[in-house]
Amino acid sequence: MKVTRPMLAAVAVAAALALTGCGGADGDAKAVAAVPSAATGSLEHLAAEVKCTPNMQTDADEIRQAICKNADGKFIxxxxxxxxxxxxWINGAKDYGGHYLVGRKWVAVGETSTVNALRKTLGGDIEEGTDHSAHESGEASDGATHSGH
Known part of the structure; x- marks a missing residue:
């Protein structure tokens, strides 16, 4: 199956919106104490490390993506x-908000508390998507009111 950039962007949008919505985070703000070296391996290997059975959504040469759920929460x-x-993929997805745990050639997307818990096992770096909650009121920074979002 040939996966195009628009297809990958659509998957990223769906993943970010399904898990985090357009609003802010309500997760755990505590710093993660000891972070192991970033894990490596196949999607199945990473899923096994965090004790989830992956529900495959995309299985292509360029990207493999699954929905996972474990004791820490639901994540992509x-x-x-x-x-x-x-x-x-990350740069496109971050425009839709969310919390990203990033390792070498893998990413996990979920709520703050879930990403922090996964990091204790998988290592990696946490990246944050754009928070659009300030735009929900319809007011611009110049005080003008705009319709739409």
């Missing part, structure tokens, strides 16, 4: 064929 787990493909 994706693996990528290239570092560039991963970075393009």
């Amino acid at each position: 787990l994706a693996t990528f064929a290239t570092d560039r493909g991963q970075r393009e």
